Amino acid sequence: MATKRPLSDILADAMPKLVLAPSFLIVMVCIYGYILWTFALSFTKSRMLPQWKFVGVEQYTKLFNNDRWAVASENLIVFGGLFILICLAIGIFMAILLDQKIRQEGFLRTIYLYPMAISFIVTGTAWKWLLNPSIGLQKIVRDWGFPDFTFDWLVNSEMVVFCLVIAAVWQSSGFVMALFLAGLRGVDQEIIKAAQLDGAAMSTIYRRIILPSLKPVFFSAFVILSHIAIKSFDLVTALTGGGPGYSSDLPANFMYAHAFTRSQMGLGAASGIVMLGGVLAILIPYLYSELRQKKAR
Amino acid sequence: MITHQKRSLSQIVMRLGLYSILAFMALIYLAPLFVMLINSLKDVEEIRTGSLLALPQNPSFAAWSKAWGSACTGSTCEGIAPFFLNSFKIVIPAVIISTLLGALNGYVIAMWRFKGSELFFALLLFGCFIPFQVVLLPMAMTLGWLGLASSASGLILVHVIYGLAFTTLFFRNYYVGLPRELISAAKIDGAGFFLIFWRIVLPLSPPIIVVTVIWQFTQVWNDFLFGVVFSGADNLPVTVALNNLVNTSFGGKEYNVDMAAALLAALPTILVYVFAGKYFVRGLSAGAVKGA
Amino acid sequence: MAALTIENIKKSYGSTEVLKGIDIAIDKGEFLVLIGPSGCGKSTMMNSIAGLESVSEGRILIGGEDVTHANPKDRDIAMVFQSYALYPNMTVHGNISFGLEVRKMPKDQREIQVAKVAKLLQLEHLLERKPAQLSGGQRQRVAMGRAIAREPKIYLFDEPLSNLDAKLRVEMRAEIKKLHQRLGTTIVYVTHDQVEAMTLADRIAVMKEGILQQLASPQEIYDRPANLFVAGFMGSPPMNFIRATLTSEDHLTITTASDSLQLPLINGCISQQYIGKEVILGIRPEMITEPLEHKSDAAFTQVVSLKVLLKEAMGADTIVQAQFAETELRCRINPTYSAPLDQHCDFMFDMSKAVFFDPETELLI
Numbered sequence: 031m032a033t034k035r036p037l038s039d040i041l042a043d044a045m046p047k048l049v050l051a052p053s054f055l056i057v058m059v060c061i062y063g064y065i066l067w068t069f070a071l072s073f074t075k076s077r078m079l080p081q082w083k084f085v086g087v088e089q090y091t092k093l094f095n096n097d098r099w100a101v102a103s104e105n106l107i108v109f110g111g112l113f114i115l116i117c118l119a120i121g122i123f124m125a126i127l128l129d130q131k132i133r134q135e136g137f138l139r140t141i142y143l144y145p146m147a148i149s150f151i152v153t154g155t156a157w158k159w160l161l162n163p164s165i166g167l168q169k170i171v172r173d174w175g176f177p178d179f180t181f182d183w184l185v186n187s188e189m190v191v192f193c194l195v196i197a198a199v200w201q202s203s204g205f206v207m208a209l210f211l212a213g214l215r216g217v218d219q220e221i222i223k224a225a226q227l228d229g230a231a232m233s234t235i236y237r238r239i240i241l242p243s244l245k246p247v248f249f250s251a252f253v254i255l256s257h258i259a260i261k262s263f264d265l266v267t268a269l270t271g272g273g274p275g276y277s278s279d280l281p282a283n284f285m286y287a288h289a290f291t292r293s294q295m296g297l298g299a300a301s302g303i304v305m306l307g308g309v310l311a312i313l314i315p316y317l318y319s320e321l322r323q324k325k326a327r
Numbered sequence: 328m329i330t331h332q333k334r335s336l337s338q339i340v341m342r343l344g345l346y347s348i349l350a351f352m353a354l355i356y357l358a359p360l361f362v363m364l365i366n367s368l369k370d371v372e373e374i375r376t377g378s379l380l381a382l383p384q385n386p387s388f389a390a391w392s393k394a395w396g397s398a399c400t401g402s403t404c405e406g407i408a409p410f411f412l413n414s415f416k417i418v419i420p421a422v423i424i425s426t427l428l429g430a431l432n433g434y435v436i437a438m439w440r441f442k443g444s445e446l447f448f449a450l451l452l453f454g455c456f457i458p459f460q461v462v463l464l465p466m467a468m469t470l471g472w473l474g475l476a477s478s479a480s481g482l483i484l485v486h487v488i489y490g491l492a493f494t495t496l497f498f499r500n501y502y503v504g505l506p507r508e509l510i511s512a513a514k515i516d517g518a519g520f521f522l523i524f525w526r527i528v529l530p531l532s533p534p535i536i537v538v539t540v541i542w543q544f545t546q547v548w549n550d551f552l553f554g555v556v557f558s559g560a561d562n563l564p565v566t567v568a569l570n571n572l573v574n575t576s577f578g579g580k581e582y583n584v585d586m587a588a589a590l591l592a593a594l595p596t597i598l599v600y601v602f603a604g605k606y607f608v609r610g611l612s613a614g615a616v617k618g619a
Numbered sequence: 620m621a622a623l624t625i626e627n628i629k630k631s632y633g634s635t636e637v638l639k640g641i642d643i644a645i646d647k648g649e650f651l652v653l654i655g656p657s658g659c660g661k662s663t664m665m666n667s668i669a670g671l672e673s674v675s676e677g678r679i680l681i682g683g684e685d686v687t688h689a690n691p692k693d694r695d696i697a698m699v700f701q702s703y704a705l706y707p708n709m710t711v712h713g714n715i716s717f718g719l720e721v722r723k724m725p726k727d728q729r730e731i732q733v734a735k736v737a738k739l740l741q742l743e744h745l746l747e748r749k750p751a752q753l754s755g756g757q758r759q760r761v762a763m764g765r766a767i768a769r770e771p772k773i774y775l776f777d778e779p780l781s782n783l784d785a786k787l788r789v790e791m792r793a794e795i796k797k798l799h800q801r802l803g804t805t806i807v808y809v810t811h812d813q814v815e816a817m818t819l820a821d822r823i824a825v826m827k828e829g830i831l832q833q834l835a836s837p838q839e840i841y842d843r844p845a846n847l848f849v850a851g852f853m854g855s856p857p858m859n860f861i862r863a864t865l866t867s868e869d870h871l872t873i874t875t876a877s878d879s880l881q882l883p884l885i886n887g888c889i890s891q892q893y894i895g896k897e898v899i900l901g902i903r904p905e906m907i908t909e910p911l912e913h914k915s916d917a918a919f920t921q922v923v924s925l926k927v928l929l930k931e932a933m934g935a936d937t938i939v940q941a942q943f944a945e946t947e948l949r950c951r952i953n954p955t956y957s958a959p960l961d962q963h964c965d966f967m968f969d970m971s972k973a974v975f976f977d978p979e980t981e982l983l984i
Contacts (some may be wrong), residue, residue: 039690045520046439052431053491054447060488061454063459064465072465080468127349140604141353144360145599149549150587151566152593155573156359159366165603170378204356232470261458264551268570282552285460290556295464313456508704510670516718516765517692526717530708 064307072300078293088302099301102279105191106308109280110259113202114196117255118248120199121206126236128207129214139211142204148202154268157197159183161269187277190270194262194278197269202258206251213247214240249316256312260305281305360615367587368390374582390583398584400571402560407588410568414548414595416479417564421486428487429494429539430532434524437502438510444574448499455492462489462571463556470557477559485557486547493546494539500527501535538610539602545596565592622647622805623668623773628677630663630829637663639791639829640677645807645822650799652816653809655826656852661809665777666825668807670694682772690758692721697766698775701782703758705750705765707939711737712746715764722769736764739798756787763795767802776808780815780975813853817841825849842972847981850901850974856938859907859948863898865893871900873944880944882921882970889975889984898984899976904938906969907950919970924963925950941966 072090075083093099128135145153160166161184168181183189213237217240225235263282270278272287281301289298368386369377394478396406436448466485467476475481505528513523554564563571569592573585600607621644630638638660645651653661666672668679669825670691678687697718701965706715715736719729748760759779772974776795779882782789796819796885799806810816816823825832825848826839833845844850850858863882866872868891871882875902882900898943914920925941925948932954939950939958950966975984 041520042690046435046441046444049431049520050435052442052445053428053495056488056491057447057451057454058463060466060469062450062458062461065457067468068461068467080464093452106461107591124349124352126344130345132346132349138349138353139548140601141356143604144597144600145356147545147549147596147604148593149551149566149596151549151551151570152589153359155585155589156363158573159586160359160362165379165582173378196456200356200359264444266568267551267555268573280502282458282460286463286552286556289464299464302458302463306461308401309456313453386930390681437945506702506704508700508702509706511669512698512700512704512765513706513717514671515691515696515698516769516880517721518717527706527708 035112054060064123068299068302071296072303074296074299076295080295085296090304093295093300093304096297098279099275099281099284101276102281102284104277105194106259106280108191109194109198109262110256111261112192113198114252114255116195116199116246117203117206120203120243121251122210122241124203124207125210125214128211130250139151139208144204144208146205148201150262150264151172151268153197153201154270157193157200159195164295184270185274187274190195190278194265194269198258198262198265201265208248208255209251209310210244212243217243220307249321253312253316257309260309280306328496335573337596363586363590367394367583367590371581371583377450390581391587391591393581394584394588398572398581398588399575400563400568401575407565407568407591410563410565413479413483413558413562413568417482417486417562418544418547421483421538421547423542424483425487425490425494426536426539429496430497430498430529431524432491433498433500433502434528436499437505438507439520446535448492451492451495454489455496459489459552463552467556477526477557477562477619479558479562482553482557482562482564485553486550487554490543490546490583494543497510497535497539497542501532505531530575532559534610537606541599541607544599548596568592621645622649622682623648623651623807624678625664625668626677626678626680626682628664628667628770629675630660630667630672631675637829638667638674641826641829641831643710643824643834644833645805647805648803650806650808650819650821652813652820652823653807653826654813654816654823654853655832659813659826661826662777662830665698665775665807665809668773668857669696669698669775679958693916696775697771697773698777699759699762699766701778701780703750703762703779703782705758707750710747710749711753711764711980713743714750714761715768717764718769723727725769726769731766735766739767740764743924755783756791759783759791760794763798767798772805774804774806774930776806776809779808780810780812788812795819813855817853823853825852827852843974843983844901845983847899847901847976850976850983854903855903857948858901858903859946861943861946861948862897862900862981864897865889865895871898873900879925880923882968883919884970885919885972888973893977893984897978899978901974901976902970903951903972905951906972907948908942908969909956910967911953914967914969917969917971921970922965923968925966926963927958927960930958930960 055314071080073084075081075085128138132138161181163169163180163185164180166181166184171179171181171268183193221239222235225239230238245275262280263283263286266272266278266280266283272279272283282305285298285301285305287298288294288301332380365383366374366379368388368391370387373384376468393529394406395408397408398403400407400410417484432451436444470476470478470481470484473481475484509527514525518526546577548564549566550564551566551570554567555570558567559562569588572588623643623645625643627639628638628641629636640803641664643651643661643702653664667674670686670689674687681694681696706717709717712733715727715733719732724732733746734743737746738762742757742760742764745753745757746759749974750761753761762779778790779795785793792815799803799819808819810814820837822834822836823840824834825845827848833840833849835843835845840849841852843877844853844858847860851860861873863873866881871884871885872881873880877934884946911920913971915922923943925943927941928940928947929940931938934954937954937956937958938950939952940947941950941964942948950964954959976982977984
């Protein structure tokens with residue numbers, strides 16, 4: 031005869047679900063709920079406070095006709111693209127170098143990685159001085175005897191984006207290097223030995239065996255770097271303040287400015303949603319290909 | 328690799344080239360830190376007239392004490408010391424709470440799987456990737472509604488909420504690597520959900536606790552976006568204060584003070600990195616981040 | 620009252636049925652071994668008895684009490700895992716006493732119990748060590764100690780010896796048997812190693828694809844396997860199978876491409892309805908030997924000439940693979956018997972223990 035289950039047992043069985051419940055609530059509300067809220071807001075006329083008067087895609091039209099947004103978006107593509115490419119290049123290059131059984135590897139790794147521990151505000155501030163024409167690199171090189179040397183990118187509205195790239199690469203390339211180094215270390219040594227016995231030179235081994243096996247690391251690094259690029263807000267605030275004018279603005283700064291300081295919540299919300307769209311555009315194909323790979327196994 | 332006793336000349340040259348490149352890169356990475364340090368020890372005139380790279384003639388910590396105690400950050404001129412304290416007041420509770428919640432969540436997802444727990448994990452992970460711009464406005468509304476606008480508690484809450492995804496990820500990936508038979512044995516021994524966590528799983532967690540705490544400390548201390556949006560004038564974190572300090576110029580920039588302030592603001596996370604960094608790496612290879 | 624009753628247990632994972640209706644009843648003090656190939660469901664069965672997994676249908680009774688829906692801790696069972704699952708952060712002492720602590724046994728009683736178990740398993744000098752500091756065999760004993768300390772109604776062993784090297788395995792097997800004799804406990808033991816099954820069990824339950832193939836004593840399973848699968852699975856080297864036609868009550872005919880061979884049968888060992896039909900003859904290697912003097916006059920022996928294909932010296936005897944009709948047979952011969960490779964030699968078939976299977980149902984005739 032089956033005995034009825036005591037209440038304490040039923041409670042104990044439900045405990046895992048109960049423990050997860052608060053986090054579940056938080057996730058549903060503060061991530062997905064909020065995204066929906068912002069999404070809804072982007073279709074309203076909200077200015078300083080939320081006004082639930084729906085105006086269709088008016089904010090989006092305004093957004094795409096906004097010159098500052100156009101500059102910010104273009105900047106993001108330039109900044110993001112260069113940032114990712116250069117970080118990947120430096121990262122893989124340095125990783126290969128470090129993989130050559132360097133004696134001070136641990137020490138060097140610590141130096142290459144420490145910038146990740148610093149806030150983007152500090153990084154931005156530091157590079158602001160280094161790139162400042164009147165006291166930074168330009169002055170230093172001129173003092174070394176090259177009076178015509180100019181490096182005034184920071185105040186040049188055409189070139190200021192590249193300053194962002196320099197600072198961001200300085201901050202993040204060490205991390206990419208660490209990722210690749212771990213990937214290199216994870217390569218099966220037996221395959222390399224077999225190739226060496228087959229007579230292949232190291233450069234061939236790198237090109238044909240090791241680098242292809244790092245494809246997953248490339249993808250992870252790409253995803254992480256694009257995420258950093260799209261979220262970049264602190265760096266711009268500290269390094270250029272968006273300037274000169276708004277020539278070094280990025281979408282994140284645009285959003286903050288309009289949502290909080292310029293009392294244009296609706297527009298700010300729309301810009302936030304477009305940023306989300308950008309992230310999804312990269313993330314979803316990546317996830318899709320990962321899932322397909324897993325199924326194929 | 329097959330190594331020979333005596334290296335050929337070309338190999339020696341290549342080795343030299345290798346080391347020089349690495350050393351050069353090291354210099355580039357260290358340069359900004361170096362520049363900030365030496366210039367924080369100079370006086371403003373020396374910076375303006377001299378080179379950023381030149382060593383200080385009469386090194387002094389005057390700029391440091393000004394940065395700490397009397398520099399102007401917007402409307403107040405108390406240095407960054409009070410904001411340093413604010414950051415600690417925000418970081419410590421945020422790290423503790425988000426780590427604890429992450430541990431419990433990771434424990435449930437890894438070892439007490441039930442229908443929907445994996446889906447929840449996927450939804451949570453996705454939250455790691457969203458740009459926070461899409462949640463700033465509603466979050467600000469919610470904090471106002473809860474009466475926590477511009478408060479330290481509000482900022483702590485925000486950091487806990489948005490740190491949850493990563494802390495759960497770390498713990499879950501770590502716990503998935505623990506033998507599941509351990510839990511079965513404990514169940515047979517009669518232990519329940521919390522007893523197993525307290526007596527068996529938690530004592531096995533130090534490596535991942537270290538990773539999570541270091542990660543969260545760094546993230547929360549270095550945060551600027553949440554700080555600038557959600558804090559009020561009397562609980563600004565040090566990153567916001569630093570930005571204000573550097574961008575406030577009452578007649579001429581005091582570069583030395585600015586640099587000292589920046590170094591001070593960066594000090595805690597750099598120290599954590601220098602002293603605990605290897606535990607972080609060790610913990611990571613113990614299986615913290617293995618991919619979703 | 621049976622110590623453990625498993626009634627029509629069915630278990631499915633989604634659409635896959637892993638256990639298809641298992642019925643077993645064991646008595647107090649009995650040592651039951653669950654054996655079968657990978658995927659047969661023996662581990663699932665074990666986990667279901669323990670309560671670590673739920674069943675889709677059926678009942679489990681321990682000591683007459685229905686525990687089908689009870690938690691593991693309420694079933695009065697203890698388990699020894701393949702990987703031992705010792706708590707890494709506790710000492711040996713802590714590991715053994717943990718279950719007692721959880722059940723709120725007072726400290727002095729716990730100490731007595733731990734000391735008792737430590738003495739029984741010679742763990743006294745290891746009590747303050749942590750699992751990481753122990754050898755495989757020692758960890759195994761601690762795992763057993765943890766189970767014994769609780770004095771449960773039923774002990775569950777899930778392939779406990781699989782992680783040990785061969786020599787240690789033989790030693791620990793003997794220790795488990797001695798413990799069983801000493802403590803008189805009811806044990807359910809899962810293994811894929813038939814030597815363990817044969818030596819330890821009071822009864823063996825052979826499983827395949829979620830179905831119980833046979834539940835009987837080791838000798839019974841060896842001599843009278845219920846079907847082709849059990850016959851081929853138990854016994855090493857495995858039983859030989861030969862297709863043959865039952866020509867008469869006392870003769871079996873095996874036809875090859877070139878000729879036919881007749882083997883004698885013990886009267887009445889197969890029912891008459893099979894006369895003229897095909898059967899599968901099962902004969903163990905030790906029943907095909909070199910011609911033995913003392914058996915040469917027996918009615919159930921027959922000398923046959925076979926071609927030797929392969930020889931494996933095992934020390935005590937030699938296993939020969941020989942060609943017989945279309946099949947390769949394994950035979951056990953005395954190492955001194957000359958059987959050169961690729962030559963024809965005489966082998967004696969002893970049909971006294973031969974078994975027969977219906978080719979379609981694969982069941983024992």
